[in-house]
Amino acid sequence: DTGVSQNPRHKITKRGQNVTFRCDPISEHNRLYWYRQTLGQGPEFLTYFQNEAQLEKSRLLSDRFSAERPKGSFSTLEIQRTEQGDSAMYLCASSHKFQETQYFGPGTRLLVL
Amino acid sequence: GENVEQHPSTLSVQEGDSAVIKCTYSDSASNYFPWYKQELGKRPQLIIDIRSNVGEKKDQRIAVTLNKTAKHFSLHITETQPEDSAVYFCAAINAGGTSYGKLTFGQGTILTVHP
Numbered sequence: 001d002t003g004v005s006q007n008p009r010h011k012i013t014k015r016g017q018n019v020t021f022r023c024d025p026i027s028e029h030n031r032l033y034w035y036r037q038t039l040g041q042g043p044e045f046l047t048y049f050q051n052e053a054q055l056e057k058s059r060l061l062s063d064r065f066s067a068e069r070p071k072g073s074f075s076t077l078e079i080q081r082t083e084q085g086d087s088a089m090y091l092c093a094s095s096h097k098f099q100e101t102q103y104f105g106p107g108t109r110l111l112v113l
Numbered sequence: 114g115e116n117v118e119q120h121p122s123t124l125s126v127q128e129g130d131s132a133v134i135k136c137t138y139s140d141s142a143s144n145y146f147p148w149y150k151q152e153l154g155k156r157p158q159l160i161i162d163i164r165s166n167v168g169e170k171k172d173q174r175i176a177v178t179l180n181k182t183a184k185h186f187s188l189h190i191t192e193t194q195p196e197d198s199a200v201y202f203c204a205a206i207n208a209g210g211t212s213y214g215k216l217t218f219g220q221g222t223i224l225t226v227h228p
Contacts, residue, residue, distance in 0.1 A: 031214050042117075043157065100162075100208040
C-alpha cells in the first residue's frame with residue numbers, strides 16, 4: 001500500500017498519560033498535515049509541515065501538543081497529560097508541493113478514559 | 114479565517130434518485146474546493162475537486178458546480194446507488210496563500226441511499 005499510513009490505529013489511555021502517534025506520508029510528498037476529527041464533525045486543522053519545517057499551527061494545538069517531522073519524511077504527534085477532551089480521531093494527510101490535493105491516512109482513534 | 118457551512122446535515126434518497134449537497138464559504142480568496150467521501154471507520158477519500166477558474170466539473174455520476182460571486186459550491190450525484198451511502202464533506206482552501214495547506218471543512222452530510 002503506497003498511501004498514507006498511520007500507527008497505531010487505535011489507542012486507549014488513561015487521563016494524564018502521554019501518547020505519541022506516527023504518520024508516514026506518501027513517498028515524495030513534502031507537505032504533511034495533521035487534523036483532528038470528533039464524532040459528527042468535519043476534520044479540523046491542527047498543524048502543517050513543508051519538509052521538516054512546521055509552517056502553521058492551529059490555536060487548537062495547545063501547549064500539551066507537539067508535532068515533529070525531523071527528517072522531512074514521517075511525522076509524530078505527541079499529546080502530553082492527556083485529557084478526556086482529547087478523545088478523537090487524529091488524521092494525517094500529505095500532498096505534493098505543486099498540487100493542492102491532500103490524501104488522508106486511516107487515522108488514529110484515541111480514547112482517553 | 115475561512116468558514117465553510119454545509120447543508121443538509123442528513124439526506125435520504127431512493128436508489129436511482131439524485132442527491133445535492135450545498136456548501137458556502139466566507140473567504141473570497143479561497144480557490145480550491147475538494148469533496149471527500151468518508152465511510153464509517155475509514156479515511157476521507159477525495160471524490161472530486163474544482164478550482165476557482167472553473168464553473169463546473171463532472172466525473173461520471175458526480176459533478177461539482179462553483180459560483181464564486183455567491184461563494185457557494187455544490188455536489189451533485191446522479192443515479193444514486195446504495196454504495197454511495199456515506200458521509201460527504203466539502204472543504205475550501207486558499208492554495209498558495211498565507212494559510213499554506215489548511216483545508217477548512219464543512220460539517221458533513223450523512224447520505225443514505227435506500228434500495
